[in-house]
Amino acid sequence: MTLPARVFACGFSLNKLRLLRRFAGDSTVHSVRSAGRIPSGSTLLLWGSTPPPPGLAADVALIRVEDGFLRSVGLGAELARPLSWVLDRTGMYYDATRPSDLFTPQLLARAAALRKRIVASGITKYSVGERAWRRPGRARVILVPGQVESDASLRLGAPTLRTNLALVRAVREANPDACLVYKPHPDVAAGLRARGKDEQQVRGWCDEVVTDVAMGTLLEQVDEVHVLTSLAGFEALLRGRLVACYGLPFYAGWGLTQDVEPLPRRRRRLSVNELVAGTLIAYPTYVSRRTGRYISPEQALDELLAWREAAGQPNRAWQQLRRAVLRLTVARP
Template sequence: MTGGEVLYRAVGSRLPKHVKVLAWGRKPSARRAVEFARRKGLAVTHLEDGFLRSVDLGDRDAALSLVTDELGIYYDATCPSRLERLIRAPIGAAQAARARALLRQWREARVSKYNHAREASAGLPSSFVLLADQTVGDVSVRYGCAGPASFQRMLEAALDENPGAPILLKVHPDVFAGRKRGYFDKLTTAQAARVRVLGQDVHPVALLERAERVYVVTSQLGFEGLLWDKPVRTFGMPFYAGWGLTQDELAAPERRGAATVEQLAHSALVAYPRYLDPETGRRCEVERAVEWMGLQRTLRERFPEQVYALGFSLWKRPIVRAFFQGSQVRFVRREQQLPKRATVAVWGQRPVARGRPVIRLEDGFLRSVGLGAELTRPLSWVLDEQGLYYDAGTPSGLEQLLQSARFEPALLARARRLRERIVELGLTKYNVGQGEWRRPAGVNTVVLAVGQVEGDAAMRFGAGAVTSNLGLLRAVRQAVPHAYLVYKPHPDVLAGLRAVGSGEADCVYWCDEVVADVPMGALLESVDEVHVMTSLAGFEALLRGRQVVTHGRPFYAGWGLTQDRAPIARRSRQLNLDQLVAASLILYPTYVSRASGRFSTPECVLRELEAWRQTAPDASLWRYLFRWLYRCQRGLERWQSGDKQVKKTANLE
């Protein structure tokens, strides 16, 4: 809790009078807390989960919202609550407008209290009457003036009042999880003939938007039905009943009266709960919480319910699961283990049998603080069902976005702010390097040539006529013979994690300076022109307004922003820089937050990269050990293959 409150354990005999005793709902522990407060003459505040709680169930996921109540608790209809007082109070025009906007946002985000379940599968009727079961022992049933008989009356009323209509019974998520029992363990033969019990845990939104009417005892599904503008019939006395918004089986307490949906939504979602931003750990407003949860809902539905991941190392498997949240991931070693029509996820351009649905994974463009080859966990990956951004031989998902996406003004404004922030923070893909570099005095033009790992996928699938780092330097020297030419080898090569390119030790003879341990962002700010084969440094240079010449076919070439030595005819659209950024950094990659472990946005990742870079511990010992082990492995491989040639790397280290 915030606001200067301090929590004390219930020990000792003397406590300050301003201390509040916290009690969780109406649990037995709450009764003990209330009795303790009575003896000590202290005030009691009751706590409960909010109405937009979490992605997963309560025993698996931390709460995003919490309600506090000094009078009672919202589901206890036997006494007043702070929520009742809020609903009774009139709201102004601004609050009503906010509530209406929140209702639209809630529906568009497709959120609910719990958000782990997938949308309904095919086979549901186009319209139906929806009934909500609850769990046996749920305190909201008892304190909502209801009991087991209430559920039978609900079912009988739904059958009688909707003759011929399909009846769908939604089971509580905790029942599907095997943690609790529901009230409808058995149906009579006559009931079973008309009632369809949903045999899977379905996201409530998929049901509410098709439902003609919603029948509940005290379930929150009734509240959400009102948010979706559905007729709701209640057989208990939940907090949203008794205000003239629902058809109620029970008489409402006299303290309740008439209210609008705007009053209900503003009270229950804005004024009553407290929300915590899962990425910053700070208090936030409901709109931010809905926005974040809506992102989770959208990204969890992208891929099939089950995905097979082929050939991933043990280190990458938890990361694969994180980027495929919403789908069940099964890992297999060989393609022969895959079911016939299974969707398979693979790293990079690993071959997969023709005709099989494939999702190809690669590092994103804002990845980490540290190299991927050093097993630094990524903040972004791309998950591409068309191809991969570095494969110029076939259109990728990114290329299709760049070629045909409609870039709305709001998206372009967001892209501009993102680009400016990246430049301001000096962030790049890996964010490595500690050294400094100064532009030589008296030099008119400084050109940077960026080395790559020769033979990696980006070179194999995207290079043009120039296919080596030495070849790049020769081409650049020929193009700009009088410029001051700086060469920066790839950080994996400098770290000894990847092999030195063919003849790369001779690069010192073709440039004026080799720069090693300097952050790429700082280096790009000090040069006039950048030459690359397919390196992401060309894209990072565009963000900083530098002239970029491509000697290969990277994803950012061919759109009118670069000088291209290897044109791609099918890329026919002329783009501006913000359109390129919108597709490449906002629409295409997938981001996972270090703080929440959930899907995130590039803006949040920028904040986390900035903090990560400032607080990252000195990993030099670990890196030294890792690089030593890697070199030992490479030496063993060369010895086993009979290759005893030792490549010269002294000039690059």
């Protein structure tokens, strides 16, 4: 998406504002807190589900900004710099209550090739986790990814179940004989975001809890993935896994998932490659860590692979110290 020469921004932290200026390219970004400083006919960028400031002129164009789906090697809560953001003029991909700019049925051959490379490389949104994991010797293994319960994707995309414990209980009740593997959200496992309500009770409803295992490693070995709105469901679709949605993520309602919640607004049927074309090619904006310039998703994948290779094994002492500082300064519920 090409931005006007001058844009205004609201709802961005200082760190996100710094990143926004990189993503904006040649556009000048003015940070504002009130509608009075935003001229009529201009463009306002909002982070995520941030509401527009009261009194905003009706002819101000709104563009919402969020993390893209191939983001970084490292956690956003640890301030790992993102390679991709999405800019949406209509809504936001996790908001099941309204449309977004996400899906376009184009570039399917390119999408198929990109999907194949992502799966082969094991790259996921954060690409963290070091431990090996072996599938339990059970006939049916279901992965249940946890989420940060204060996130907007649950507030806007989970009309019934909204906690990790409620999800795991629902999955267990529907699948009493399956092996359930629960993976807490990496921000929560790192202590950078708060645990969900009664999340410690999850152990009583699942067979195994895994933390420092890469999502790609798990997705290659499980049979099914059951989610509220977690991006892990999308990553599972890339790998041909059965995905059951108990909420309304952006990839639900297109005929690719088993949906517990109805979503009549989505009437089209998409292939996985159409979903990839919209989600990874047409929708996000990618910016190079090296040059600060716009790059393609294929180039972003190249950079992520090089980043992961260069990162190697983390220095545990430094990682713990960094996380302790972040808990005191930027960690949030």
